[in-house]
Amino acid sequence: MKLALTIAGSDSGGGAGIQADLKTFFSHGVYGMSVITSVTAQNTLGVLGVQNISEDMVYLQMKAVFEDLFPDAVKIGMVSTKEITEVISKGLEEYKPGKIVLDPVMVSKSAHRLLEKEAIKTLIEKLVPKALIITPNREEAEVIVERKIQNVEEMKKAAKDIAKLGCRTVLIKGGHLEGNKAVDVLYLGEDNYVFFEEEKINTKNTHGTGCTFSAAICANLAKGMDVKKAVAYAKLYITRAIETSEDMGRGWGPVNHFCIGFNN
Numbered sequence: 001m002k003l004a005l006t007i008a009g010s011d012s013g014g015g016a017g018i019q020a021d022l023k024t025f026f027s028h029g030v031y032g033m034s035v036i037t038s039v040t041a042q043n044t045l046g047v048l049g050v051q052n053i054s055e056d057m058v059y060l061q062m063k064a065v066f067e068d069l070f071p072d073a074v075k076i077g078m079v080s081t082k083e084i085t086e087v088i089s090k091g092l093e094e095y096k097p098g099k100i101v102l103d104p105v106m107v108s109k110s111a112h113r114l115l116e117k118e119a120i121k122t123l124i125e126k127l128v129p130k131a132l133i134i135t136p137n138r139e140e141a142e143v144i145v146e147r148k149i150q151n152v153e154e155m156k157k158a159a160k161d162i163a164k165l166g167c168r169t170v171l172i173k174g175g176h177l178e179g180n181k182a183v184d185v186l187y188l189g190e191d192n193y194v195f196f197e198e199e200k201i202n203t204k205n206t207h208g209t210g211c212t213f214s215a216a217i218c219a220n221l222a223k224g225m226d227v228k229k230a231v232a233y234a235k236l237y238i239t240r241a242i243e244t245s246e247d248m249g250r251g252w253g254p255v256n257h258f259c260i261g262f263n264n
């Protein structure tokens with residue numbers, strides 16, 4: 001059995017964060033573990049409150065996992081503060097996991113800030129260079145490159161610029177671009193790009209899509225796939241999970257993790 005670790009925030013509504021990640025790991029047949037950075041009171045309508053976990057406790061969770069159940073791959077999601085980002089960076093420098101997927105979560109779909117503005121620079125300096133792959137959505141990529149991204153050509157340029165910050169590969173998700181196609185751009189270095197294109201599914205059940213996608217990439221990397229294959233299979237998973245979602249709650253509903261056939 002392969003092991004995967006998520007370092008992220010808790011979503012009480014179960015659609016995003018740690019809960020989405022662990023469901024995704026389970027449905028990929030990978031043993032899931034968690035380091036909780038923050039607890040959010042959240043549902044499909046929005047975020048009611050956020051309570052961060054102390055830096056000492058974040059570090060202790062990392063120590064507990066890494067010294068006994070060393071993960072084959074790690075995913076990082078909501079890190080919330082500069083201080084938590086720094087302690088995660090310290091833990092990663094100490095334990096040196098081989099494969100890190102960084103989902104630079106900044107703001108929830110319901111427009112609640114999940115990463116302090118002051119933490120952005122630290123995330124870029126300390127976590128981006130440690131990542132095998134970083135998976136920003138369009139808005140997150142815009143914050144990182146400090147300019148607007150409006151089409152696929154601009155996504156390509158932004159991905160190349162983000163790679164210069166020290167991560168090895170970059171996936172910019174285009175779920176939020178105008179138009180009826182969801183196009184994601186994967187940059188693998190030099191002039192090597194792969195495009196993942198799907199018709200946009202007309203649904204409100206897209207809460208936790210970014211978390212689920214990055215966790216699926218992490219599970220696939222843990223199983224030994226290379227980045228290109230890990231993203232391709234994860235894209236099949238997230239598309240199917242959105243397509244087969246059932247309406248739950250009164251807002252942005254969760255995706256469906258019972259979409260079978262990917263836990264090989």
Ligand SMILES: Nc1ncnc2c1ncn2[C@@H]1O[C@H](COP(=O)(O)OP(=O)(O)O)[C@@H](O)[C@H]1O
Nearest residue numbers: 137173174175176182184199200201209210213
């Ligand atoms: N309505 C949709 N139909 C099909 N794919 C979607 C839809 N919304 C998002 N996706 C896909 O889900 C994945 C997660 O993207 P996105 O929702 O942009 O991330 P985030 O939750 O971080 O904002 C991407 O592969 C994106 O293309």
Ligand SMILES: Cc1ncc(COP(=O)(O)OP(=O)(O)O)c(N)n1
Nearest residue numbers: 009016017108109207208209210211
């Ligand atoms: C605890 C927590 N972590 C991350 C997110 C953001 O999740 P994401 O997959 O980007 O989905 P939406 O916020 O866009 O639904 C979150 N909401 N909560």
